[in-house]
Amino acid sequence: MSVADDTPHRPRGARTSSWRVGLTAMAIVSGWLIPGLGHIVLGRVRRGIFFATLVLGSFALGMAHDGRLALRDDRQAPILSALQVVANAGVGVADLLARARVYGVATYSLPRDPAEREYGTRLTILRDRTKSIASIYGTAYLWAAGLMNLLLLFDLWDIGRGRND
Amino acid sequence: MGSHFLHLLLFSAIVAAFFGALLRRRAAEQWRLGALIWLAMVGGTLALAYLMYPFPH
Numbered sequence: 001m002s003v004a005d006d007t008p009h010r011p012r013g014a015r016t017s018s019w020r021v022g023l024t025a026m027a028i029v030s031g032w033l034i035p036g037l038g039h040i041v042l043g044r045v046r047r048g049i050f051f052a053t054l055v056l057g058s059f060a061l062g063m064a065h066d067g068r069l070a071l072r073d074d075r076q077a078p079i080l081s082a083l084q085v086v087a088n089a090g091v092g093v094a095d096l097l098a099r100a101r102v103y104g105v106a107t108y109s110l111p112r113d114p115a116e117r118e119y120g121t122r123l124t125i126l127r128d129r130t131k132s133i134a135s136i137y138g139t140a141y142l143w144a145a146g147l148m149n150l151l152l153l154f155d156l157w158d159i160g161r162g163r164n165d
Numbered sequence: 166m167g168s169h170f171l172h173l174l175l176f177s178a179i180v181a182a183f184f185g186a187l188l189r190r191r192a193a194e195q196w197r198l199g200a201l202i203w204l205a206m207v208g209g210t211l212a213l214a215y216l217m218y219p220f221p222h
Binding site for chain 2: 047054057058065144148155
């Protein structure tokens with residue numbers, strides 16, 4: 001687990017603040033899209049690889065155990081279902097690809113009109129996945145992966161601001 | 166993997182490793198915090214399970 005002493009060697013000379021803000025913003029966006037990449041962008045390569053392994057490993061375990069890829073439902077518990085989607089979407093691109101594979105389309109919500117054919121199709125897929133006994137564990141792994149990656153964005157912010165060296 | 170207990174051990178290990186590495190900088194401190202979180206999660210769950218054991222479903 002040792003990811004200590006991962007502070008990169010800085011080139012001589014002061015970096016301009018706008019350059020640093022831009023780099024931090026790029027690290028946060030890339031860290032959200034691909035877990036661990038933000039740390040690598042900021043020069044924390046070992047730390048980035050370690051966190052990528054944890055987050056993507058947890059995500060893979062969640063998918064392997066039929067975890068719930070939540071869909072926002074305007075008709076039932078819109079706020080709670082939206083929070084579930086946020087937890088899922090924290091993993092970034094991996095979540096998008098998983099949705100495309102599971103639902104056939106990269107979607108984050110159910111259609112507003114229950115009469116739509118897609119509404120029944122997506123709901124059936126969602127319910128079928130959560131039928132297995134292991135699904136509840138899969139959901140825990142998926143949400144943990146997303147929430148861990150969202151927490152890592154704050155770590156990137158701190159590193160970018162020079163508060164975590 | 167169908168064992169609830171193994172899931173408890175594995176999930177706790179992932180969370181403990183994550184927070185150990187996130188919240189501490191020195192390797193020894195990371196290991197110490199990770200072990201503490203892992204023990205708290207596993208021990209707390211087992212203690213809760215033991216307390217709930219007498220109650221019916």
